[in-house]
Amino acid sequence: MKKTAALLSATALVAVPLAMTAPASAAQGEATVSVLHAVPDLTVDVYANGEELIPDFAPGTLTDPLQLPAGTYDLQVFADGDDPASAEPAIEANGVEVPAGANATVVAHLDADGNPVLTPFVNDVSATEAGQARLVVRHTAAAPPVDVRADGEVLFPGLANPDEASGDVPAGSYSADVTLAGENQAVLGPADLQLAEGTATIVYAWGSAEAGNLDLAVQTIDGLHSAPSGVPGGETGAAALDGGAPLWALALGAGSLLALGVAATRLVPARARR
Incomplete structure (x- = not known):
């Protein structure tokens, strides 16, 4: 029934x-x-x-x-x-x-x-800056609020179903995982994400925590390039993290971006x- x-x-x-x-x-x-x-x-x-x-x-x-x-x-x-x-x-x-x-x-x-x-x-299809990619995370799982981490750092804290959070980052490779809010043990991931310049990569957490079938789905939207201007050569997320202030503190706003x-x-x- x-x-x-x-x-x-x-x-x-x-x-x-x-x-x-x-x-x-x-x-x-x-x-x-x-x-x-x-x-x-x-x-x-x-x-x-x-x-x-x-x-x-x-x-x-x-x-x-x-x-x-x-x-x-x-x-x-x-x-x-x-x-x-x-x-x-x-x-x-x-x-x-x-x-x-x-x-x-x-x-x-x-x-x-x-x-x-x-x-x-x-979907935010506005142009990205040269050398940048857009990362979007959407919580669509039967689960409590979660923290989304990238390269070991909390990127989007306390994301609740059905909220989303988004930010533009230097194009490159990132390792992402999901934990219950405030905890350290990953419940999803890690997943290796290749964020190409001028794309939006949208990651969905879905399924049910109680049923033990949580999973990730990934959607990519391309064609978001702006006019080239000083495109950094060979820069990745990992390299950006090596220089001073955390990348996420500089590049992202981690609020919910619902406009639905x-x-x-x-x-x-x-x-x-x-």
Whole structure:
């Protein structure tokens, strides 16, 4: 019963941006939308306008970015393997709106208490300085607040679900891990991250601490280069840490950077019914 209820909630959340590839009455402009399926143990089939878009959509899967015409879409979601000719959809949603100009990642995940929820994150695609890369961390796991460390230093302290934190750093290689807030033992990682110049690397912590299935997912957005000006040659995060003040104190602001209110109201179905 619990799994059925989770299916009804989570599959709808996962399906919203995926259904946007179906034909629709498009307004001027396009949106860029990706979706991360971060609800453990739920696999679904996604349909739009009666056509199967994504079969066997499994947890931990991140879609490629979709360039979508602005407009509204109808969709259906079925439990994996159900036949639409004979089965009732787990959920049906009409009037899914795609706003022009958006760049967002919609994450179906667990909240801190383990309930399936939808969080649309607005992706920062503003230009980075020459020689810089953007690192974003998003807490989408059923877990208490965490500290995110890079090269052994606390980078983002006390990050809670579903918050995010972000900063621009010198392009290079970094070793990142996650601990429960105020503790030293890593619960995720370490993970080696190669942050290329002019990219945004987005790291998602997802899964459930209680169930013991915490995991990481990584999304990369490129094309953020600014005009070249004094690009440092061969500089890495490790090298930057060798010279005086910590890199993180100089380069990053570690506050939560949620700007999701507008995206949440525009990227979810206008009406969903079971």
